[in-house]
Amino acid sequence: MEISRPNETTFLIGRIDPVLAEVMRRIVPSADPGDSEKARARIFSPPTEEAREEQFFQDWQELVQPELARLFQSSIETVEGDLKRMRSNPATGEATLSIPSDHLEAWIHGLNQARLVLSERHQLHEDDLESNPPPANDPRSFLLLQLHLYAYLQELFLRLLERR
Amino acid sequence: MTETVVEQETETDSAVDVPWNVVVHNDPVTLMTYVTHVFQKVFGYNRERAEKHMLEVHDLGRSILWTGARERAEAYVEQLHGYQLLCTLEKSL
Numbered sequence: 001m002e003i004s005r006p007n008e009t010t011f012l013i014g015r016i017d018p019v020l021a022e023v024m025r026r027i028v029p030s031a032d033p034g035d036s037e038k039a040r041a042r043i044f045s046p047p048t049e050e051a052r053e054e055q056f057f058q059d060w061q062e063l064v065q066p067e068l069a070r071l072f073q074s075s076i077e078t079v080e081g082d083l084k085r086m087r088s089n090p091a092t093g094e095a096t097l098s099i100p101s102d103h104l105e106a107w108i109h110g111l112n113q114a115r116l117v118l119s120e121r122h123q124l125h126e127d128d129l130e131s132n133p134p135p136a137n138d139p140r141s142f143l144l145l146q147l148h149l150y151a152y153l154q155e156l157f158l159r160l161l162e163r164r
Numbered sequence: 165m166t167e168t169v170v171e172q173e174t175e176t177d178s179a180v181d182v183p184w185n186v187v188v189h190n191d192p193v194t195l196m197t198y199v200t201h202v203f204q205k206v207f208g209y210n211r212e213r214a215e216k217h218m219l220e221v222h223d224l225g226r227s228i229l230w231t232g233a234r235e236r237a238e239a240y241v242e243q244l245h246g247y248q249l250l251c252t253l254e255k256s257l
Contacts, residue, residue: 047241048253056238056253064242071246112198112248119193126192151195158197 003156011104011160013097021088021095023149028080030146031114039120043113044068072113078106104161111154115147183256184237186230190221191250202247203229206240231256 002014016024033039047060086097099107119129122143129147138144188199196218203214207229220227230240237253244251 043248045245045250046252047238047245050254053253064245068242068245072248108198108201109247112194115193116191116248124193129192154195155197158201161201 003160009101011099011101013099014094016086016095016097018088018093018095020149021086023146024086024095024097024153025083026146027110027114027150028076028083030118030150031076031110033117033121036117036121038123039117042116042120043072072109075106075109076113078103079110082107101160104157108154108157108161111150111157115150115154118143118147181233183231184234185228185254185256186237186240186244187226187228187252187254188217188221188244189250189252190225194249196222198247199249202244202249206243206247 001016001020004012004014006012033043044065046057047064048056082097082099082103086095088095118124122140124140124143124147128140128144188203199218199221200211200214203209203217204211207214209217217227217229229244230237234253241251241253
């Protein structure tokens with residue numbers, strides 16, 4: 001993987017290994033909580049633990065949660081749009097992805113959501129996330145690879161954001 | 165302990181003016197660098213201060229990021245939820 005900045009407004013990620021490109025294409029479906037109540041509960045966590053705040057919690061569900069859902073969806077759509085423009089070299093299979101610098105925040109959020117949703121859907125624990133690389137005989141190897149790659153990309157984009 | 169911003173209240177002492185804490189809770193999935201980034205963005209903290217709060221969350225399970233008027237505390241909680249951090253509003257004792 002090679003990172004370059006061809007101009008002030010774009011980051012180019014080139015020579016992306018075909019397997020990693022496939023893992024990246026799965027960011028969007030991975031970020032979808034679907035019918036997983038646990039995943040939904042994690043990305044729409046309660047705003048208070050105080051039992052007396054029932055009305056606040058109801059108002060939050062009615063007024064704030066739809067706004068949050070729109071915000072999250074907006075980030076995911078930005079990531080999806082950039083990924084649709086990812087191109088593979090027919091000779092090598094390596095992919096190239098162009099990311100406008102003003103999309104970095106959306107990528108960071110989208111990757112975060114994908115990691116949260118995957119962890120909840122598959123009930124991963126802290127120890128699972130720290131085993132890098134995952135044990136070869138672990139049936140969750142691909143899932144753990146996803147989580148590690150998304151973490152790597154999140155860290156990378158946070159650093160790029162600082163340099164922007 | 166990490167220093168927490170406490171807003172001075174000068175208005176009436178009605179229930180809504182009781183100070184409220186904005187609390188962020190630990191989450192083993194969310195990256196520490198991301199949490200630091202969010203604290204810098206939302207509260208305008210410098211990196212050192214944001215990292216202190218992040219480490220407090222990581223080591224102690226929670227950190228009070230801000231204390232003050234209810235309305236502003238709610239706004240901070242909403243912002244932090246926008247970054248998918250585990251964050252709650254609680255009455256300051």
